[in-house]
Amino acid sequence: MRDNLRPSLVFIVLAIAVLIVAPLVILIVPLMAVETLYFDHNNIVLITPKRNFILLTAAFLGVILALFLLSWKRNKATYALAILLVIASGVAAYLSPKSYIAIQEEGLKIKGYNHLTTYKWSDMIGILYEFSETEPANYTFSLKNGEKVHLVENGQIGSGERGIILSLARQHNIDYTEKESASE
Known part of the structure; x- marks a missing residue:
């Protein structure tokens, strides 16, 4: 029976x-990879950006195509x-x-594909936490350079991590504001 399989059928079954x-x-690997590759005891929270999931989706779509x-x-x-x-x-x-x-004890690290940007807590003047019942919450870190x-x-950020961020903001005299954003 195996000799009767057409190659097109094999490729369709593989696809x-x-x-x-x-x-x-796609749902598991980006989280596991970031949590494993970039684990550090200084991390308060390690966030996997949405672009990681999008890239892996594009990779699978390319193979399927x-x-x-x-x-x-x-x-x-x-x-x-x-x-x-x-x-x-x-x-x-x-x-x-x-x-x-x-988000670490020393500050905020944002790593792109080929660069790493580090913002120390001493470089920040304010943190705005905006939340809504319908939208995901947003953090805005305002830096001294504008x-x-x-x-x-x-x-990935729970109330415990939010509390640690608040305590670090207070420790470094950073204005921390929580506000509910207007729902549309």
Whole structure:
């Protein structure tokens, strides 16, 4: 029976298998990767940015598209395009755990794909915590140089972490304000 399988059927089955497994991997791997790779005892909270999930989703979509492309037609051009899609997917999957946001005892660290920005508590003049019943809460860190850093709460910051941030703000004489934002 195995000899009777058409290659297009094999590629479709593989694409469907990847499609079934992908959501679970996309939800778990970015969190585990950031928590494992960037663990530090000084972290109050380690936030996985939404772009990590988006990149991993794009990686899986590239693999699925390559498999469907190969199920549709197999010639030199489609093989070349499928290889390029898989390589691009590999790059996206490699970059997906490369960014994080860490709130630490020393300050705030924001790591992008190729840069790390550190803001010390002594560089901050205010922290605004805006919350709403319908929207995720936002933190706005105001710096002495006029720059503002916005963080959207994504469930990784609980009331305990918020309390530690408040105590660090008080310890460093930073104005901390909590306000309910207007619901639309």
